[in-house]
Amino acid sequence: MSTVLEARHINKYFKKPILFHVLRDINFSVNKGEFVSIMGKSGCGKSTLLYVLSTMDTDYEGGLYLNDKLITNQSRDHLSAIRNKHIGFVFQFHYLLSDFTVLENVMLPAKKLAEKSYQEIEHDAMEKLKMLKIEHLAKKKAFRISGGEKQRVAIARALINNPAVIMGDEPTGNLDSHNSENVFQIFKTLSEDEGLSLLVVTHDEDFAKQTNRILTMEDGRIIS
Amino acid sequence: MTNWPLILSISKTHLLTKIKQTTIASLGVTFGIGSYITLVCFMTGLNAMLDDLILNQTPHIHVYNEIEPSEKQPVDLYDAFKNSFNVVHSIKPKLSQKKIHNALPIIDYLNEDDRVMGALPQVKTQIFYIAGSIEIGGNLTGINPLDEARFFRMGDYIVDGSSEALHNSDNGILLGIGIAKKMSLKVGDRVQVSPISGGVFSLKIVGFYQSGIADLDAIQSFTNLKTVQRILGETNNYITDISVKLHNIEDAVPLSKKIEQQFDLKAVDIKTANAQFETGTTIRNLITYAVSITLLIVAGFGIYNILNMLIYEKMNDIAILKATGFSGKDVQFIFMSQAMIIGFVGGILGLLIGYGLTSLIDTIPFKTEALPTIETYPINMNPLFFVIGFTFALVSTFLAGYLPSKKSKKIDPVKIIRRQ
Ligand SMILES: Nc1ncnc2c1ncn2[C@@H]1O[C@H](COP(=O)(O)OP(=O)(O)OP(=O)(O)O)[C@@H](O)[C@H]1O
Ligand SMILES: [Mg+2]
Numbered sequence: 001m002s003t004v005l006e007a008r009h010i011n012k013y014f015k016k017p018i019l020f021h022v023l024r025d026i027n028f029s030v031n032k033g034e035f036v037s038i039m040g041k042s043g044c045g046k047s048t049l050l051y052v053l054s055t056m057d058t059d060y061e062g063g064l065y066l067n068d069k070l071i072t073n074q075s076r077d078h079l080s081a082i083r084n085k086h087i088g089f090v091f092q093f094h095y096l097l098s099d100f101t102v103l104e105n106v107m108l109p110a111k112k113l114a115e116k117s118y119q120e121i122e123h124d125a126m127e128k129l130k131m132l133k134i135e136h137l138a139k140k141k142a143f144r145i146s147g148g149e150k151q152r153v154a155i156a157r158a159l160i161n162n163p164a165v166i167m168g169d170e171p172t173g174n175l176d177s178h179n180s181e182n183v184f185q186i187f188k189t190l191s192e193d194e195g196l197s198l199l200v201v202t203h204d205e206d207f208a209k210q211t212n213r214i215l216t217m218e219d220g221r222i223i224s
Numbered sequence: 225m226t227n228w229p230l231i232l233s234i235s236k237t238h239l240l241t242k243i244k245q246t247t248i249a250s251l252g253v254t255f256g257i258g259s260y261i262t263l264v265c266f267m268t269g270l271n272a273m274l275d276d277l278i279l280n281q282t283p284h285i286h287v288y289n290e291i292e293p294s295e296k297q298p299v300d301l302y303d304a305f306k307n308s309f310n311v312v313h314s315i316k317p318k319l320s321q322k323k324i325h326n327a328l329p330i331i332d333y334l335n336e337d338d339r340v341m342g343a344l345p346q347v348k349t350q351i352f353y354i355a356g357s358i359e360i361g362g363n364l365t366g367i368n369p370l371d372e373a374r375f376f377r378m379g380d381y382i383v384d385g386s387s388e389a390l391h392n393s394d395n396g397i398l399l400g401i402g403i404a405k406k407m408s409l410k411v412g413d414r415v416q417v418s419p420i421s422g423g424v425f426s427l428k429i430v431g432f433y434q435s436g437i438a439d440l441d442a443i444q445s446f447t448n449l450k451t452v453q454r455i456l457g458e459t460n461n462y463i464t465d466i467s468v469k470l471h472n473i474e475d476a477v478p479l480s481k482k483i484e485q486q487f488d489l490k491a492v493d494i495k496t497a498n499a500q501f502e503t504g505t506t507i508r509n510l511i512t513y514a515v516s517i518t519l520l521i522v523a524g525f526g527i528y529n530i531l532n533m534l535i536y537e538k539m540n541d542i543a544i545l546k547a548t549g550f551s552g553k554d555v556q557f558i559f560m561s562q563a564m565i566i567g568f569v570g571g572i573l574g575l576l577i578g579y580g581l582t583s584l585i586d587t588i589p590f591k592t593e594a595l596p597t598i599e600t601y602p603i604n605m606n607p608l609f610f611v612i613g614f615t616f617a618l619v620s621t622f623l624a625g626y627l628p629s630k631k632s633k634k635i636d637p638v639k640i641i642r643r644q
Contacts, residue, residue: 051638056547077551084549091641097541099241109548111230157548 003068004164004197005030010052010062012220022048023060024220030165033195035187037208040217046201047092049217050167053199054089055079067164084112088158092169092201096150096157098143102129105142106156113161121160128156131186147174155183159190166190168200172207184210231554235562238541242534246566249530253570253621254577256523257613260516261578264609266585267512269602271505277436280377282494283344283467285480289324290490293317322348327463330487334468339475342375344368346465347452353445354416354424355407362403362443364417366452369398375469384411385431395451396430402442404432417445417455425455436592520616523570527624531563535632542632543640556633563625564618571617575610 006029014020022045030036038046051057053064055071058079064072066086071079083089096105106125110116116124129135132152137145142153151174158166166187172180184207190196191212200211208214216224239246293315299305324330327345334343347366352359372378373387382398390396399415409415411429418424427447434441447455453462470476476493483491495502535542542555586603 047642051641054547056641057638077553080546080549080551080554082549083547089547091547095540095544095547095641097544099237099541104237108230108545112227112549112554114227114230 002032003029004032006065008063012060030197035191035198035211036213037211038201038215044217045220086164088163088166090158090168090171096142103138110160165197231557235558245530249527249566250570252523252526254573256520257574257617258577260613262581265582269604273602284470284476284494285468287466287491291317322464341469343468344371345463348464351417366449383432383434389430397427398431398433398446399429400441400444401432401434524620524624531628535628543637546637552633556629559629559632563621567617567621571614
């Protein structure tokens, strides 16, 4: 089985306000099609780890591999391109471009990738919205929809370029149990049927239990 | 590789949703450029008019015989005193004639010079205008009216008449308007003049001369060369002055020096004659540009401010764009293009407003005694000003947008995302 994402000896420090060792020797890997959840107390460094893995945060020590290629110390522009094509990210809080419509928000990463025609991108985006049962919101401005809806739009956007891995920082944190279950099922299907790898931070024990593997963090370390 | 359609569509959305700020920023540019165009067209028009007032009538080189003391006094010629220090008291000017010796060959010679547009003969003399028992002193200048009109725009300063009318009449006079007023004379009337040497001649008024300089208009009149020569009882090679017009005014100084040396005449160039006048033009231009540039810089700061604000408001958007794969450059281009769009739209509007305002000013009546041919405010609508104005709009918005957009390029998405 091939490895999609691998972290080797990752250490990170916050230097301000005082020197703080936030990630301590993190080692783990995510295989293709694997659904992994990360749990741990608030403040143990889960979000920090995700930002490092997502290539947005480059201020760390150690090695990060995507599809067995070292991506540590790559140029920022190259990392942007990697994020665009291979990594989908769902933030802890819903994050949309509020001046744009829901559909435009979902289409943006694909337009940036520019591998498909406008019509194809629009079609794909509608497909993702349908999958998340929010296709009726397509033409609405992003700031006019509810928090839970925003979160699902963000998930659709993360999926639009069919990335190798999706990272989620409490992607179901704002959803009711019904929609949370729906999102979980979608993730599950994508990982099983389409080989999508998922790495999801969650505080929801029931959610975590249904994933392939649970990583538990404590004080910047992965303890299991 | 930059995906411009995508970047422009994002900046368009940003600008349209913040239409109020966009409009204000654009109006800043519009105001700056519009007032620059208006100011510069109006001021340079005014400058050109004032320049014309002096320059058109003034020969680039004026050649005449100056009455002055000889530079070499007889004692200097005597070898015995060569090495001594000579003091001569009560020097008197040398007696010489006003007539330029060999004037006609000199004029021919000058007209053959490539730098010379035209060299015109004149006869200047003092006369009295006689009205009943009153005698008013004045100047009468004999000219070639058609050439004067051609080279020195004489026609601009003739009211109620024309240079052709003077040319065609054997004893016509173009009377200074000041004299005409004093003596209540109309075109068609006769005026009597008397040269200093005596005799009275009756001349027919074919028009009035109005230079705009009141002191001059109160004494100066013109006739044909032949008429003056006849009044003075001189032959047709009696020429007292030569007015030279050049193709390039910069040649005035060297050529006048050359004429002085070659012909032993006095030759005054326009730069020496009107030095203080050029200073005035320079200062007016300086003020025009200082004010315009200030306006544009103020507009530039407006754009800088608004763009800074816009970027501050769009922090979230920047973080999301970067998180989903837009590079720092892409984000910088998004804000840069917004600045440029503001500059472009504002600049075009500014040009239109500037054009409208100057066209409007161009129709406002501006009547002044001093300038007989001017009907409306003078406007110099030089396309170059529009090019400069538009270029400045783009350059200033570029500079104003550059720093804020550079900041957006450097924004760390993680910091923004954490802030929530
Ligand atoms: N910019 C920063 N500078 C200094 N310390 C920071 C900074 N950001 C986070 N921290 C600290 O790092 C630790 C890990 O933060 P992180 O956001 O990764 O926690 P988390 O596990 O995601 O918590 P939660 O479950 O509440 O989201 C916390 O103790 C936090 O105070
Ligand atoms: Mg967190």
